Amino acid sequence: MTEPLLRLSGLTKAxxxxxxxxDVSFDIGRGEVHALLGENGAGKSTLVKTIYGLVKPDxxxxxLEGQPFQPAEPRxxxxxxxxxxxxxxxxxxxxxxxxxxxLGMENPPPQAEIAAKxxxxxxxxxxxxxxxxxxxxxxxxxxxxxxxxxxxLQDPKLLIMDEPTSVLTPQEVDILFETLRKLxxxxxxxLYISHKLEEIRALCENATVLxxxxxxxxxxxxxxSARDMAELMVGTVLHVPERAEKPAGEVVLSLNGLSAKAPxxxxxxxxxxxxxxxxxxxxxxxxxxxxGQDELVAALSGEMKTGRDMVQFKGNGIGQxxxxxxxxxxxxxAPEERMGHAAAPDMSLTENAILTAATRKExxxxxxxxxxxxRGFAKEVIAKFDVRTPGPQNAARSLSGGNLQKFVIxxxxxxxxxxxxxxxxxxxxxxxxxxxxxxxxxxxxxTGTAVIVISQDLDxxxxxxxxxxxxxxxRLSSPRPAQGLxxxxxxxxxxxxxxxxVAHDHA
Amino acid sequence: xxxxxxxxxxSRLWVFATPVLAVVLTxxxxxxxxxxxxxxxxxxxxxxxxxPLFSEFAWFYRPQLLIKGAPLVLIAIGLSFGFRAGIWNIxxxxxxxxxxxxxxxxxxxxxxxxxxIIFPLMIVAGALGGFLWAMIPGILRVRFGTNEILVSxxxxxxxxxxxxxxxxxxxRNPDGMGFPGSRNLAQYDSATSxxxxxxxxxxxxxxxxxxxxxxxxxxxxHIFGFNVxxxxxxxxxxxxxxxxxxxxVLICMGISGALAGLxxxxxxxxxxxxxxxxxxxxxxxxxxxxxxLGRLHPVGILLAGxxxxxxxxxxxxxxxxxxxxxxxxxxxxxxxxxxxLAVDVLTNYRVRLGKRGIA
Numbered sequence: 071m072t073e074p075l076l077r078l079s080g081l082t083k084a085x086x087x088x089x090x091x092x093d094v095s096f097d098i099g100r101g102e103v104h105a106l107l108g109e110n111g112a113g114k115s116t117l118v119k120t121i122y123g124l125v126k127p128d129x130x131x132x133x134l135e136g137q138p139f140q141p142a143e144p145r146x147x148x149x150x151x152x153x154x155x156x157x158x159x160x161x162x163x164x165x166x167x168x169x170x171x172x173l174g175m176e177n178p179p180p181q182a183e184i185a186a187k188x189x190x191x192x193x194x195x196x197x198x199x200x201x202x203x204x205x206x207x208x209x210x211x212x213x214x215x216x217x218x219x220x221x222x223l224q225d226p227k228l229l230i231m232d233e234p235t236s237v238l239t240p241q242e243v244d245i246l247f248e249t250l251r252k253l254x255x256x257x258x259x260x261l262y263i264s265h266k267l268e269e270i271r272a273l274c275e276n277a278t279v280l281x282x283x284x285x286x287x288x289x290x291x292x293x294x295s296a297r298d299m300a301e302l303m304v305g306t307v308l309h310v311p312e313r314a315e316k317p318a319g320e321v322v323l324s325l326n327g328l329s330a331k332a333p334x335x336x337x338x339x340x341x342x343x344x345x346x347x348x349x350x351x352x353x354x355x356x357x358x359x360x361x362g363q364d365e366l367v368a369a370l371s372g373e374m375k376t377g378r379d380m381v382q383f384k385g386n387g388i389g390q391x392x393x394x395x396x397x398x399x400x401x402x403x404a405p406e407e408r409m410g411h412a413a414a415p416d417m418s419l420t421e422n423a424i425l426t427a428a429t430r431k432e433x434x435x436x437x438x439x440x441x442x443x444x445r446g447f448a449k450e451v452i453a454k455f456d457v458r459t460p461g462p463q464n465a466a467r468s469l470s471g472g473n474l475q476k477f478v479i480x481x482x483x484x485x486x487x488x489x490x491x492x493x494x495x496x497x498x499x500x501x502x503x504x505x506x507x508x509x510x511x512x513x514x515x516x517t518g519t520a521v522i523v524i525s526q527d528l529d530x531x532x533x534x535x536x537x538x539x540x541x542x543x544x545r546l547s548s549p550r551p552a553q554g555l556x557x558x559x560x561x562x563x564x565x566x567x568x569x570x571x572v573a574h575d576h577a
Numbered sequence: 578x579x580x581x582x583x584x585x586x587x588s589r590l591w592v593f594a595t596p597v598l599a600v601v602l603t604x605x606x607x608x609x610x611x612x613x614x615x616x617x618x619x620x621x622x623x624x625x626x627x628x629p630l631f632s633e634f635a636w637f638y639r640p641q642l643l644i645k646g647a648p649l650v651l652i653a654i655g656l657s658f659g660f661r662a663g664i665w666n667i668x669x670x671x672x673x674x675x676x677x678x679x680x681x682x683x684x685x686x687x688x689x690x691x692x693x694i695i696f697p698l699m700i701v702a703g704a705l706g707g708f709l710w711a712m713i714p715g716i717l718r719v720r721f722g723t724n725e726i727l728v729s730x731x732x733x734x735x736x737x738x739x740x741x742x743x744x745x746x747x748x749r750n751p752d753g754m755g756f757p758g759s760r761n762l763a764q765y766d767s768a769t770s771x772x773x774x775x776x777x778x779x780x781x782x783x784x785x786x787x788x789x790x791x792x793x794x795x796x797x798x799h800i801f802g803f804n805v806x807x808x809x810x811x812x813x814x815x816x817x818x819x820x821x822x823x824x825x826v827l828i829c830m831g832i833s834g835a836l837a838g839l840x841x842x843x844x845x846x847x848x849x850x851x852x853x854x855x856x857x858x859x860x861x862x863x864x865x866x867x868x869x870l871g872r873l874h875p876v877g878i879l880l881a882g883x884x885x886x887x888x889x890x891x892x893x894x895x896x897x898x899x900x901x902x903x904x905x906x907x908x909x910x911x912x913x914x915x916x917x918l919a920v921d922v923l924t925n926y927r928v929r930l931g932k933r934g935i936a
Contacts, residue, residue: 393819416587
């Protein structure tokens with residue numbers, strides 16, 4: 071490789087009040103898998119948006135295959151062979167997979183042709199996906215596959231991937247890596263953004279570390295320890311969650327044969343879920359996306375009504391109880407999707423505080439909102455959970471994913487729940503914020519709250535759970551003590567992995 | 578090259594500036610339109626926007642402003658709740674008609690008795706009429722998932738037929754020599770909504786102001802307003818927050834229907850005076866423009882209602898003094914909504930001129 075595929079020299083981009091990128095220079099070779107590491111706000115997104123033509127740099131140049139490269143818009147970048155899979159998906163819920171893919175094309179061929187292509191690419195790279203499914207019904211993991219396949223159909227020279235594995239199971243990650251290695255062997259360079267250091271060590275040949283907009287180091291991840299990279303990235307020593315030993319408490323929440331029909335066409339029915347959750351324990355629920363996680367959270371939060379005694383809180387059947395009545399007795403939930411479900415993007419953080427805390431924090435009286443009190447509560451959450459924002463008057467959508475997640479989780483924790491249900495608490499959240507969230511969940515459990523963590527990140531579940539159960543096609547395995555469980559045993563509990571193995575064989 | 582850049586959050590400045598900009602653009606394009614019709618654009622714009630307030634006959638036009646503005650504001654306030662929550666009641670005109678029929682029927686039933694209880698009863702009946710008419714699309718949507726836009730709109734034409742049959746049938750003035758139309762309620766002391774006719778003051782004006790205040794309090798201080806806004810922005814988050822979407826549809830339809838019904842009642846027992854075939858003049862539709870022109874904000878709606886009333890009266894002056902066709906005035910009102918929606922993009926996006934990437 072005499073000449074790099076893409077060379078960045080001295081890229082600088084400043085926004086009012088913050089320098090997002092400062093004199094960033096590095097090369098990406100043909101077929102190279104290059105990692106871009108950094109915390110939230112380190113400038114990774116701005117940098118890749120520059121490459122993708124979404125942001126125009128204030129200074130600096132890029133060359134692609136020796137030619138000056140300054141894409142005015144993503145279309146130009148795509149025409150030059152740059153493709154990107156975003157962390158937040160840009161898909162239309164109401165359309166099917168093939169239609170969504172056609173929308174991203176300059177001159178889309180007929181639907182049938184796209185569907186055939188999707189099938190062949192998904193077979194070739196082992197990413198199972200049915201082109202006729204409606205995107206609105208897909209899980210986060212499946213939506214990501216749509217984005218990846220959409221990119222692969224362009225035959226890119228450089229594929230940019232922003233936090234691609236946050237929603238995948240270990241098996242899915244392996245398959246994705248297989249895909250990426252195959253692409254790399256075929257000469258496609260990959261710019262891989264992540265903060266999961268073990269993954270980067272397994273996959274990437276080269277890493278550039280950003281901190282506060284500047285390149286603070288380059289390394290070969292295969293020869294650098296995860297800890298060294300993490301400290302380079304964070305600039306301080308990393309904090310590992312601590313757990314205090316505690317005796318098992320009383321049963322506070324029990325699900326008795328919880329069954330429910332799928333709430334929509336491609337939802338997952340819940341099938342006879344029986345489990346007890348005790349005060350002070352963390353129950354980890356693992357599973358591949360789309361196996362009933364959303365439905366389980368909805369059944370617990372009260373968004374989905376079930377048989378009265380299927381959900382019991384301290385012995386009282388609450389299956390038919392209204393969400394706010396459940397909050398009142400101390401059952402709180404934080405759903406997976408931050409934007410538009412756990413929080414309203416265009417509303418201020420103060421208003422988003424009211425969203426779930428109105429009942430329990432008594433932010434209203436006889437229906438009238440105490441704005442001062444609500445603002446105070448939002449400020450408390452912001453301060454306690456280190457949410458980076460100018461203040462509670464800012465819209466939720468102005469926060470980065472990690473910061474909003476800290477706010478959403480913090481909002482529930484600060485209400486001192488008796489049972490807290492969280493779904494994907496650290497999805498797309500950087501390492502230090504994820505550690506802070508996990509620690510907060512453990513601290514909450516230490517005060518006697520029963521915590522149910524639903525996640526696809528098995529490392530996370532192993533780190534914080536007392537007991538572990540797997541959700542597969544709406545069925546919950548019986549929980550087992552998390553301590554001492556091996557990855558293989560977990561893999562067996564997650565029966566959903568079978569499909570992945572089949573796809574793997576096709577690849 | 579012009580590019581649009583999404584703002585991290587909506588601009589507060591432009592939320593207030595866009596309606597003003599829309600009015601200015603409407604005046605400009607309206608001026609061009611009038612010029613093309615062979616009129617002096619400056620004189621026409623002055624006639625429409627300034628003469629009602631400042632000409633030598635302003636003493637006559639200013640009360641008209643209240644009379645025209647009150648129903649617009651009252652209906653638009655009701656609509657704004659639904660519009661914020663993503664519930665599209667387009668049929669306020671029908672609810673306005675049915676409210677008028679209900680209210681007038683109660684008043685006429687008591688004729689010629691005089692009692693202070695009659696008018697309050699008519700108010701209740703008017704609100705009830707509009708409410709019930711709005712419940713039809715509301716319940717159909719909640720029960721069967723029908724589209725409330727279509728149903729409410731089509732019910733306007735049903736209401737118009739109902740109005741005609743009432744004017745010709747049950748409610749026809751028995752002393753009216755067979756002419757269509759009911760007795761004149763404005764001349765029936767216990768049933769008239771007039772407080773001071775020469776000042777343009779009737780109970781509808783008072784109710785419009787009360788509605789503005791109540792809506793303002795509900796939207797900015799009450800959890801109901803919060804839930805309405807939340808449902809419009811993020812329906813899923815609203816359900817998570819415990820909002821029952823079906824109930825919200827019914828409440829919002831009910832509020833808009835009841836207020837439209839009230840507007841109809843005050844109109845029929847005051848400025849219009851009687852149930853007649855051509856009783857409705859499109860307030861229910863114009864109120865949609867008023868609601869959006871006022872940014873669905875109660876105070877904005879109050880101002881927008883005033884502005885719209887101004888174009889109505891100014892339009893009439895322009896018709897009689899300058900011979901301008903009524904269609905030209907309607908185009909002007911349409912332009913106002915068009916420009917408002919068009920410049921709305923500035924609230925959420927920032928326009929960048931020229932600067933291509935320096936790279």
